[in-house]
Amino acid sequence: MSDNCRVSEALYVGLCGYIGTPTEVTVRREVMDMAEMIMKPVQVYNGMRNMISGSYREGSRFKSSDMDMMFWHTNHKVITDLSQSSVYDLSKHSIILMEDTDTPPGFVRLQLLTSSRDGDIESSVVPYNDGMYISCMRWRQRMLTMLSGINTINNAKSHGPCANGFVDDLETDNALCFHCSHWSRLTCYWRKRCILHNWPQNHVFDDILRNGCHFVPVGHKIAVDENELDWRLSFSQAEQKLVYSMNHTQFLCYGLLKIFLKEVINLKREEPFLCSYFVKTTMFWLIQIGHITWCPNNLLDCFWKCFKYLLQCVHRGVFPNFFVPQNNMFASKMSTVRGERTRKCLLEQLNRYYGMGVTCLLQSPTVREMIEPAMCNSFVGIEPLLSHMKNAADTDACIRKEIGSNNFPEECIKKNYLILRFILIVSNQSLTEYEKLTLQKCTADVLVATAFMNLSTSSLSSNTNKKVYRSDRLNSNLLKLAGRLGDVSCLLYLAMYYYRTCRYREALHVTALVKSRLTQPYTMYMYDTVDRERYNECVAGWSLSKRMKKALVFNVRLQKEVYYIKELVLEQIAGNDNGNIILFISPYVMTDMLSVLCNYRLGNRSQCLQTLTDLQTLLLYDDGRYVDLHYRDLSWQILGICQHVVVDLHEALQSYQQSLRQKPYHTIQSATQYRIALVLNKFALSEAERNKIFHNIR
Numbered sequence: 001m002s003d004n005c006r007v008s009e010a011l012y013v014g015l016c017g018y019i020g021t022p023t024e025v026t027v028r029r030e031v032m033d034m035a036e037m038i039m040k041p042v043q044v045y046n047g048m049r050n051m052i053s054g055s056y057r058e059g060s061r062f063k064s065s066d067m068d069m070m071f072w073h074t075n076h077k078v079i080t081d082l083s084q085s086s087v088y089d090l091s092k093h094s095i096i097l098m099e100d101t102d103t104p105p106g107f108v109r110l111q112l113l114t115s116s117r118d119g120d121i122e123s124s125v126v127p128y129n130d131g132m133y134i135s136c137m138r139w140r141q142r143m144l145t146m147l148s149g150i151n152t153i154n155n156a157k158s159h160g161p162c163a164n165g166f167v168d169d170l171e172t173d174n175a176l177c178f179h180c181s182h183w184s185r186l187t188c189y190w191r192k193r194c195i196l197h198n199w200p201q202n203h204v205f206d207d208i209l210r211n212g213c214h215f216v217p218v219g220h221k222i223a224v225d226e227n228e229l230d231w232r233l234s235f236s237q238a239e240q241k242l243v244y245s246m247n248h249t250q251f252l253c254y255g256l257l258k259i260f261l262k263e264v265i266n267l268k269r270e271e272p273f274l275c276s277y278f279v280k281t282t283m284f285w286l287i288q289i290g291h292i293t294w295c296p297n298n299l300l301d302c303f304w305k306c307f308k309y310l311l312q313c314v315h316r317g318v319f320p321n322f323f324v325p326q327n328n329m330f331a332s333k334m335s336t337v338r339g340e341r342t343r344k345c346l347l348e349q350l351n352r353y354y355g356m357g358v359t360c361l362l363q364s365p366t367v368r369e370m371i372e373p374a375m376c377n378s379f380v381g382i383e384p385l386l387s388h389m390k391n392a393a394d395t396d397a398c399i400r401k402e403i404g405s406n407n408f409p410e411e412c413i414k415k416n417y418l419i420l421r422f423i424l425i426v427s428n429q430s431l432t433e434y435e436k437l438t439l440q441k442c443t444a445d446v447l448v449a450t451a452f453m454n455l456s457t458s459s460l461s462s463n464t465n466k467k468v469y470r471s472d473r474l475n476s477n478l479l480k481l482a483g484r485l486g487d488v489s490c491l492l493y494l495a496m497y498y499y500r501t502c503r504y505r506e507a508l509h510v511t512a513l514v515k516s517r518l519t520q521p522y523t524m525y526m527y528d529t530v531d532r533e534r535y536n537e538c539v540a541g542w543s544l545s546k547r548m549k550k551a552l553v554f555n556v557r558l559q560k561e562v563y564y565i566k567e568l569v570l571e572q573i574a575g576n577d578n579g580n581i582i583l584f585i586s587p588y589v590m591t592d593m594l595s596v597l598c599n600y601r602l603g604n605r606s607q608c609l610q611t612l613t614d615l616q617t618l619l620l621y622d623d624g625r626y627v628d629l630h631y632r633d634l635s636w637q638i639l640g641i642c643q644h645v646v647v648d649l650h651e652a653l654q655s656y657q658q659s660l661r662q663k664p665y666h667t668i669q670s671a672t673q674y675r676i677a678l679v680l681n682k683f684a685l686s687e688a689e690r691n692k693i694f695h696n697i698r
Contacts (some may be wrong), residue, residue, distance in 0.1 A: 003375070004300050004301065004358075005297040005298070006374050007300060007371050007374045007375055008296060008297045008298055008299040008300045008301075009296055009297050009299075010370060010371050010373070010374040011256070011299050011300065011367070011370055011371050012249070012252060012296040012297075012299050013370075014367075014369070014370025014371065015252040015255060015256060015299075015370070016248075016252070018255075018259075018366065018370070019060060019061075019062075019251075019252060019255040020059060020060070020061065021390055022248045023390065023395055023398075024059075024390070024394075024395070024398045025059040025248070025251065026059075026434065027395070027398050027399055027402055027434050028059045028061070028398070028402050029057075029058075029059050029244060030432055030434040030435050030438070031399070031402040031403055031406070031434060031435075031438045032052060032057060032402070033435070034431075034434075034435045034438040034439060034442075035406045035408070035438060035442070036051060036052075037426065038408060038419060038422060038423065038426070038438075038439070038442050039408070039419075040422075041418045041419065041421075041422045042410055042415045042418055042419060043074075044074055045415065045418060047073060047074050047075055048071060048072070048073055048074065049071070049072050049073075049074055049179070050069055050070060050071045050072075051069070051070050051236075051237070052067065052068065052069060053068045053069070053070050053236040053237075053239075053240060054066070054067070054068030054173075054236075055068075055258070055276070056068065057240050058240060058243040058244075059243075059251070060255060060258075062255075062258070066170070066171035066172060066173055067170060067171070067172045067173070068162075068172075068173045068175075068236075069172060069173070069174045069175070070174075070175050070177055070214060070216075070234075070236060071143070071174065071175070071176050071177070072176070072177050072178055072179045072214065073118065073178075075092060075093050075094060075118075076093070076094045076096060076118070076121070076178055076179075077093045077094070077095055077096065078096045078097075078098050078110065078178050078179065078180035078181075078182075078215065079095060079096070079097055079098065079180075079182065080097075080098050080100075080180065080182040080183075080184060080185070081182075082097065084182060085113070090114060093114075094112065094114055094115075094116045094118065094121065095112075095113045095114045096110050096111065096112055096113065096134070096178065097110070097111045097113050098110060098180060098182075098184065098215070099111060100184050100185065100186055103220075103230060104220040104230065104327070105186065105321075105324050105326035105327040105328075106186070106232060106233050106321055106323075106324040106326070106327030107219070107220045107227075107230040107231060107232055107233065107327075108184065108215060108230070108231050108233060109128075109133055109229050109230065109231065110133060110134045110178065110215060110231055111131045111132065111133050111134075112125050112131075112132045112133070112134060120142050121134065121139075123138065124138040124139045124142065126138075126228065126229070128229060133229050134231075135228050135229065136161075136217035136218060136219050136226075136228060136229070136230060136231050137217070137219075137226070137228050139176060139217040140158060140161060140162075140163070140176070140217040140218070141158075142176060143162070143163040143174055143175065143176035143217075144156060144157070144158055144163040146163070146176070147163040147165050147174055148163075150165075150579060151578055151579025151580075152167055152578075152579040152580065153165040153166070153167060153172075154166045154167075159173060160173075160218055161175050161177070161216035161217050161218035161232065161234075162174055162175045162216075163175075163176075175216050175217070175234075176217065177214045177215055177216045177217065177234065178214065178215045178231075179212060179213075179214050180212050180213055180214070180215065181212040182212060183209065183212065183213060184213070184233060186233070186324045186326070187213075187323050187324060189325065190322070190323045190324070190325075191209075193288070194288070197288050197289055199245075199287060199288045200241070200242055200245045201245065204241055204242070204244075204245045207241055208237070208238040208241050208242075211237045211238070211241075212237075213233060213234060213235055213237070213238065214233075214234040214235075214236060214237070215231040215232065215233060215234065216231065216232050216234045217231060218230075218231070218232050219231070219232075220232075220332065221332040221335065222332075222335055233323070233324065235322075235323050238323070239280065239284075242284060243280070246283070246287065247294055249294045249295055249296055249298075249299060249302065250283065250287060250294050250302075252299065253283070253294070253299060253302045253303055253306065254279065254280065254283045256299070256303055256361075256367070257279040257282065257283070257303065257306055257307075258276050258279055259364055259366050259367060260303075260307075260361065260363075260364055260367070261274060261275075261276060261279055262276075263363075263364040263365060263366060263367075264353070264360070264363045264364050265346075265349065265350070271342075273314075273333060273339075273342045273343055273346045274310070274314075274346065277329075278310065278313075278319060278329070279306075279310075281319070281321065281322050281329070282306050282309050282310055282313075283306065284322040285309065285320075285322060286305060286306055286309060290305060290309075292305055300358050300361075303358070303361070304357075304358050307350075307353070307354075307360075308354070310350070311347075311350045311351070311354055313330070314330075314343060314346055314347050314350055315347060317330055317334055317343060318330060330343070359375075362375075391532065391536050392535065392536050392539055392540065392547075393524070393527075393530060393532040393535040393536055394532070396524060396535075396539075396547055396551070396552065397524065397527035397530075399434065399437065399544070399552075400524060400527070400552050400554070401527075403437065403438055403441050404554050404555075406438075406441075406442075407445075407557070407559075407582065408441075408442040408445045408446055409445050409446050409448070409449030409450075409559055409562075410449075411559075411560060411561050411562075412453070413450060413453045413454060413457070416446050416449055416450045416453070417450070419442070419446050420443070420446055420447075420450070423439060423442065423443055423446075426439060427439060433544050434544075436544075436545070437544050437545065437548060440485050440486075440545060440548060441485075441486065441487070441548065443482075443485055444482040444483075444485040444486030444487075444490050445482075445486070445557075447478045447479070447481055447482040447485075448478075448479060448482045448486075448490070448493045449559055449562055450478060451474075451475040451476075451478040451479050451482070451493075451497065452475075452493075452497070452562050452563065452564055453562055454471065454474065454475055454478075455471070455475050455497070455500070455501075455563075456562075456563045458471040472501065475497065476494075476497070479493055479494040479497050480494060482494075484549070485549070486548070486549070487548055487549065487552045487553055487554045488514065488517045488518060488523065488549070488550070488551070488552065488553045488587070489514065489518075489553050489554055489555070489556055489587035489590070490554075491510055491513060491514050492510070492511070492514055492556055492587060492590050492591065492594070493556075493564075494510050495507045495510040495511050495514070495591075495594050496564050496565050496594065498510065499565060499594055499597060499598055500564070500565050500566075502601075504598040504599075504601045504602050505598075505602070507594055507598045508594075508595065508598045508599070508602075511591050511594050511595050511598070514587070514591050515591050515595075517550070518553065518587060518588060518591065520538075520550075520551075521534045521535075521538065522534060522535045522537075522538035522539055522550075522551050523551060523553055524551055524552055524553060525553040525586075525587070525588075525625075525626065526624060526625055526626075526628070528624075529624070529625040535551070538551070539551055553587055554587075555584040555585060555586060555587065555628065555631070556584070556585040556586075556587055556590045557582050557583070557584060557585075558571075558572055558582065558583040558585070559581070559582060560572070560576055560581035560582065561576070565597075567593075567597065567641050567645070568583070568638075568641075570668075570671040570674060570675070571583060571634065571637060571666070571668045571671045573671070574666075574667065574668040574669070574670045574671035575666050575667055575668055577670070578667035579667075580666055580667045580668075583634060583666055583668075584628070584630075584631045584634070584665075584666070585631065585634060585635070585638065586626060586627040586628060586631060586635060588618060588626040588627065589615065589618070589619075589627060589635045589638055589639075590638075592611050592612075592614055592615040592618070592642075593615070593638050593641075593642055595607075595608075595611040596608055596611045596612050596615065596642045596645070596646070597642065597645060599611065600645060600646055608646060609646070612639075612642055612643065612646065612648075615638075615639055615642065616639055616651075616655075619632070619635055619636060619639055629663075630663065630665045631665060631666070632662045632663070633659050633660075633662035633663065633664055633665055633666055633668065634659075634665075634666045634668060636655050636656075636658040636659035636662060637655070637656065637659040637668060637671070637672055637675075639655045640652045640653075640654075640655030640656040640658075640659060640672075640675065641675070643655055644675065644678075644679065649679050649682055649683065652675075652679055653676065653679045653680075656672050656675055656676045656679070657676070659672050660672055660673075
């Protein structure tokens, strides 16, 4: 085996660990695809579709990756020819004509042909050539205004066609765009080229054409000015499907190029000339027309040919768009003196790396760690390529993370019924095992939310005993079914329901069952602390569905505007007021809370105090194994609530104070301070003493 083959294989194995194995990438994609499919009926009902795009959607999970979101109104229909308007109902849809004549390649104008029923679109049109055209600048400002109004979004600002902001440490790019089911004539050459080179394959090609394209609000830039009427063609959906069609070596080469771009080429550059979109486009061109052998032991050569293509493009000052080659994506960058100077500096830099040969990869700390041992010592053994295949614990951790990142229930029963009806339809189709598991988790979550919404609705109206009984039986059955479908902690919602309806013994029976499952050696709540060897031994041979029900544990989620138990209503209101629509509770904390409350209601004082002590000990000594460190503000709050209920006021006050000292993830400080005030009132302290305590809290 040649040195290049050995190093290529070492690099392949290292990238599988850093970017993802074929299984992990498949899990990420299929979970996201199924989640989007499930939510589509609700989005159509709401009149606003959205989708995740960019590297996150493609299956990458780089630590520095941001989240790209695209939004579009479903009642705004873009046509490419006037004859297409007959397809749409003019009483329901606003018709927009796409014009691609007399525009720069890759850009179009959008003419509003009918009166709009949307005040925002009316305020975004400007007159031009006896017509009314939508301004990309005004439309972009609308997204920025929407984003700025969300409490959980920080540092909102414009960024290209998007409104950019941060949710905690996660950066998000949000584009309000228009969707078109028809393709521009500008892409005719691309379609012919795909057929000629037989890439992508026919089924991928047909799928891309069916899904159409988008128009994002950014105009063509000449020098520093932007044309207000130009909209850029966006092929995000098509690009996602092209990346999906890559084999794993191609996908890892794509990731390798992005790592090299970030850690080497663009290091310490505030406004780099190259961005990751150029890397993606390079991959598309070379897969389609390049003569490259895409296999693990040829990964270095794959990278080097891609690097040379980038170098050639920078040298010529021409980088053709994959879908519209007439669009030179370097043109706007080189339209200024500063841009041209930046290109020349970049060319000098790339030429230096070209002189180093493929060893330029050692400039990247991430890549160096993967390949340096194999490059420096020919006797270093390369792990077999099958070593990138991970065990059940690793795979299940990936599944748990991806499914857990989705939130399916809606804020009203009607929308949840839409989801459940769609689930019945989809469940009869041919699905992969990961899609089935996503559907299973979604069904459980929606059943839970529907049961509690139904309970709140029925309790507000005056019902006969017969109706109350029927409603109770329906809700109980929904929650029991959710418990049979969902993860280990899903049964806690049934326990909450029993507690809320004063069936304390039944609630204790369920919490005892959950507690026994939570203490099993194969239970996976926090991946970093699970005993992987024990886990693999115990779950070997289990189906994914059984692993979900017996081994995987998710946090308990209290959804916005869904009333669960009265003891946590204050926290839900405080969180909602600050834009935090979900409260996350460790199942270990929730189990103890329900046990304390039920035993107290039943008069089981010794069991109540013992469980209360267990909960306090858990919070004092846990290092993140049983209570996620992000959610400790609410966990200490729950301990205080339990102590408050059993009239241990001194301990309750200390727990509330401890809650305020935690990172305010759930933004429930107002609820905490209100509860502190209740405790102090019971103490009947003097005003001076009370002010002193509040001063210490702050």
